[in-house]
Amino acid sequence: MRTYFKPKNKLALLYKMKILVTGGTGYIGSHTVVELFNAGHEVVVIDNFDNSYPEVLENIEKITGKKVDFTNVDIRNKQALTDFLMAQKGIDAVIHFAAFKAVGESVENPLKYYENNVGGTVNLLYAMEAAGIHQIAFSSSCTVYGEANPPVDENTPRPAAQSPYGNTKQICEEVLFDYTKASNLKVVSLRYFNPVGAHDSALIGELPIGIPNNLVPFITQTAIGKREVLTVFGNDYPTPDGTCIRDYIHVVDLAKAHVKAIEFLEMKKYTDAYSVFNLGTGQGSSVLEAIHSFEKVTGVKVNYKIGTRRAGDIAQIYANCDKATNELGWKTERDLDNCMLTSWIWEKHLAGK
Ligand code: NAD
Numbered sequence: 302m303r304t305y306f307k308p309k310n311k312l313a314l315l316y317k318m319k320i321l322v323t324g325g326t327g328y329i330g331s332h333t334v335v336e337l338f339n340a341g342h343e344v345v346v347i348d349n350f351d352n353s354y355p356e357v358l359e360n361i362e363k364i365t366g367k368k369v370d371f372t373n374v375d376i377r378n379k380q381a382l383t384d385f386l387m388a389q390k391g392i393d394a395v396i397h398f399a400a401f402k403a404v405g406e407s408v409e410n411p412l413k414y415y416e417n418n419v420g421g422t423v424n425l426l427y428a429m430e431a432a433g434i435h436q437i438a439f440s441s442s443c444t445v446y447g448e449a450n451p452p453v454d455e456n457t458p459r460p461a462a463q464s465p466y467g468n469t470k471q472i473c474e475e476v477l478f479d480y481t482k483a484s485n486l487k488v489v490s491l492r493y494f495n496p497v498g499a500h501d502s503a504l505i506g507e508l509p510i511g512i513p514n515n516l517v518p519f520i521t522q523t524a525i526g527k528r529e530v531l532t533v534f535g536n537d538y539p540t541p542d543g544t545c546i547r548d549y550i551h552v553v554d555l556a557k558a559h560v561k562a563i564e565f566l567e568m569k570k571y572t573d574a575y576s577v578f579n580l581g582t583g584q585g586s587s588v589l590e591a592i593h594s595f596e597k598v599t600g601v602k603v604n605y606k607i608g609t610r611r612a613g614d615i616a617q618i619y620a621n622c623d624k625a626t627n628e629l630g631w632k633t634e635r636d637l638d639n640c641m642l643t644s645w646i647w648e649k650h651l652a653g654k
């Protein structure tokens with residue numbers, strides 16, 4: 302039986318959905334679970350803790366006051382996944398985060414990435430079909446655009462992927478698109494730009510394992526003294542200050558977009574069974590601007606030096622997010638300063654400070 306909400310406005314969804322979140326204890330997944338609860342929905346989470354920890358579940362409960370319905374399921378295990386979904390009652394939609402995401406590792410071990418990211422997604426589609434679930438939001442990436450003239454919109458051509466990881470995102474988009482043609486499946490593919498930041502509570506955030514590859518955790522780890530120096534990978538790019546430009550989006554804004562996207566499917570607002578949305582801020586920031594924003598909001602200096610370019614980096618990318626604004630009714634609420642501030646509070650929390 303449906304639980305109905307008090308109407309917020311005439312465009313809002315009027316009832317509670319039951320949503321399965323794969324990879325729901327990971328970085329973006331955990332923030333999305335919080336926002337789904339905040340929006341009044343019921344949430345079921347699966348994860349295998351490959352890149353996350355059980356404590357995340359307790360911390361989501363501390364933030365929301367809601368107990369998470371969690372089961373340890375590996376999406377590579379098709380039978381276990383199917384049995385799990387078949388045993389569930391009333392799931393309206395799936396938000397699919399579970400995947401591996403380390404670009405370098407994907408070059409060294411491509412099969413691991415194709416097995417989990419592509420194989421796991423195919424298993425999920427079989428299991429959803431068996432359980433009669435026909436709506437999914439998929440975690441894609443702006444990496445599908447490669448080197449393009451920013452701002453990039455959803456119609457920007459997608460060149461051949463630069464890494465096996467990037468290729469898994471392209472392939473999954475194709476798999477999902479093709480499957481909408483042969484089934485009742487409705488899909489939103491969400492192309493994230495650079496997710497950063499952490500929850501205001503500092504109870505959930507990104508947990509980079511080992512030496513971080515990404516800029517923001519490297520900034521915060523250097524500032525706290527875990528790393529000696531941050532290397533800026535190149536200042537000879539054709540950008541105003543010579544360093545690369547990216548579109549850094551706060552993970553809470555990103556999480557809120559997932560709520561909108563899944564409600565968009567439920568309210569049947571789509572014109573095509575397969576829809577794609579860019580999720581960024583529309584604002585490009587250089588590496589030096591990111592460092593200076595961090596220093597400004599925290600008052601802490603970052604020890605950095607200019608180094609050589611990192612192989613595979615593109616000079617600049619940022620999003621045109623008009624489609625998400627117009628069709629999902631979503632836009633970002635937080636800026637780069639807030640991204641840096643919440644990342645710093647999270648880093649201090651991890652260090653016990
Ligand atoms: P994350 O590693 O923090 O979260 C992924 C979660 O999936 C982890 O909790 C992990 O344990 C789980 N998982 C992995 N394989 C699994 C399996 N076989 N079975 C069950 N659970 C499994 O990553 P994230 O940053 O939260 O990314 C979420 C999604 O967004 C991924 O699909 C990623 O590729 C995509 N994405 C991330 C970024 C980014 O910069 N963080 C950018 C673009 C796209």
Ligand code: UFG
Pocket residue numbers: 402404442443444493494495496514515516517519531532533534535544545546547588611614
């Ligand atoms: N950078 C440095 N020094 C560092 C780390 C990064 O200068 O120590 C620079 C990079 O050269 C790049 C910028 O900071 O110019 C951002 O780098 P990140 O590694 O944080 O992010 P990327 O844009 O390279 O890639 C990230 C994810 C990919 C994902 C992509 C788009 O790592 O998996 O965003 O979502 F595909």
